[in-house]
Amino acid sequence: MRLCLALALGSVLVSAPVYAQDDDRKKDEKTGTGTSMDTGDPAYTETSDEGPYKPGGVTKKKKGDAAPKVRRGKKEKFQPRPRDPFVVFLEPLVGFGSTRLPGPVTESSTGDATLLAFQAGGRYDLTPKLSLGLELGWSTASVETTPGASVSATAFANPVILGEYRHSLSLATTLPLFAGLGIPIGQGDPSPGTTDTVGARQAGINALADAAHGLLEPELYQPERLPILLGVGLRHEMKGLELHAWTKFVFGINVGGDLQDPSYFPTGTLNLNTVAIRNVTLVGLTVDVLEKPELWAGVDAWLATRLIDPIEFESGATQPSDLQFVIEPRIGARFGKIRPSLGFILPLGGQAGDIWAIRLHADYAF
Numbered sequence: 001m002r003l004c005l006a007l008a009l010g011s012v013l014v015s016a017p018v019y020a021q022d023d024d025r026k027k028d029e030k031t032g033t034g035t036s037m038d039t040g041d042p043a044y045t046e047t048s049d050e051g052p053y054k055p056g057g058v059t060k061k062k063k064g065d066a067a068p069k070v071r072r073g074k075k076e077k078f079q080p081r082p083r084d085p086f087v088v089f090l091e092p093l094v095g096f097g098s099t100r101l102p103g104p105v106t107e108s109s110t111g112d113a114t115l116l117a118f119q120a121g122g123r124y125d126l127t128p129k130l131s132l133g134l135e136l137g138w139s140t141a142s143v144e145t146t147p148g149a150s151v152s153a154t155a156f157a158n159p160v161i162l163g164e165y166r167h168s169l170s171l172a173t174t175l176p177l178f179a180g181l182g183i184p185i186g187q188g189d190p191s192p193g194t195t196d197t198v199g200a201r202q203a204g205i206n207a208l209a210d211a212a213h214g215l216l217e218p219e220l221y222q223p224e225r226l227p228i229l230l231g232v233g234l235r236h237e238m239k240g241l242e243l244h245a246w247t248k249f250v251f252g253i254n255v256g257g258d259l260q261d262p263s264y265f266p267t268g269t270l271n272l273n274t275v276a277i278r279n280v281t282l283v284g285l286t287v288d289v290l291e292k293p294e295l296w297a298g299v300d301a302w303l304a305t306r307l308i309d310p311i312e313f314e315s316g317a318t319q320p321s322d323l324q325f326v327i328e329p330r331i332g333a334r335f336g337k338i339r340p341s342l343g344f345i346l347p348l349g350g351q352a353g354d355i356w357a358i359r360l361h362a363d364y365a366f
Contacts, residue, residue: 083125095116
C-alpha cells in the first residue's frame with residue numbers, strides 16, 4: 001500500500017513539469033515566440049535545411065534566385081528638345097512676279113520683277129523664359145518698266161527689336177507672348193506720283209519684298225512708318241512632332257510727310273492713314289523624317305488681313321480683297337549647331353497672288 005502511494009506521488013511530480021512545458025510550447029506556437037531556454041541540447045538549437053520541403057513554413061528565396069521584375073506598360077517620359085540660348089540666322093529669298101501699289105487696280109502695280117531679299121538677325125535668351133532679338137532686311141530687284149526694259153534698285157528695311165516671354169503651360173506646351181518695336185529708317189517714298197524717283201523705286205522694292213514674304217512681316221517693309229507689333233502664340237512638342245500657331249497685330253504709325261498729290265489718279269482719291277494695321281495669323285507643324293541625319297518636313301499656312309493700309313485709294317470701283325492666304329511647305333535638317341531649311345512661299349489669290357518665292361534659312365546656334 002505504501003509502495004503504491006509512493007509511486008503515484010512520484011508520477012505526479014514528474015508529469016507536472018512535462019505538462020507545463022507542453023503548455024508553454026503551445027503558447028509559443030500561437031504567439032510566434034520562443035522560450036529562453038539555454039540548455040545546450042541540440043534538439044533546441046537545430047534548424048531544418050532551406051528548400052521546398054522545409055516543414056511548417058514558406059521557402060525563403062535567396063537574392064540571387066529572385067526572378068527579374070518585368071516592367072509592363074511604362075513608357076519613357078518625353079523630354080522636349082533643349083532650347084539654344086543664342087541663335088543667329090541668315091535668310092535669302094528669291095521672288096518672281098509683281099504686286100499692287102496704292103491706286104486703281106488697272107494702274108497701280110509694279111512691273112514683273114526678279115527680287116533678291118535678305119534678312120539677318122538673331123535672338124538671345126536673357127533667362128529661360130525671356131528673349132531679346134533683332135531683325136534686319138535689305139532687298140534688291142530688277143523691275144520691268146516696258147517690254148524689254150527694266151530698272152534696278154536696292155532698299156533697306158526697318159530694323160526691328162523683338163522681345164518674347166514664354167509662359168509654360170506644361171512640360172511640352174508653351175505660350176509665347178511677343179512684342180516688337182521698329183526703327184523707321186526703311187528706304188522709299190510710298191506716295192504715288194512723288195517727284196523723288198529714287199524714293200519711288202525703293203518703296204516699290206520694299207513692297208515687292210513684303211509681297212514675296214507673303215505679307216508676313218509688314219514691320220520690316222513699310223517705309224516712313226514706325227512699326228509696333230504685339231502677338232501671342234502656342235507651341236506644343238511631341239515625340240517627332242511639333243505644332244505651333246501665333247497671331248500678331250502690326251501697327252504702323254506715320255512718320256513721313258503728307259501725300260504730294262491726293263488727286264494724282266483722276267478716278268479717285270488717295271488717303272494717307274495716320275496708323276496702318278495688319279493682322280497675321282499662322283498655324284503650322286513640323287515632323288521628324290529621319291534621325292540620322294536629322295531631317296524634318298513641315299508646312300506653315302497663314303492669313304494676312306490688311307485692316308488699314310498705309311495709303312488707301314477711295315473710288316466707286318470695287319477694291320481687291322483685304323485678305324491674303326499663303327502656304328509654305330518646308331524641309332530642313334539639323335547638323336549640330338547648323339540648321340538649314342528651304343521653303344516655297346505661294347500666295348493663293350489676293351493682293352499678293354502674282355508673286356511667289358523660294359526662301360532659304362540657316363540658323364547657327366551657340
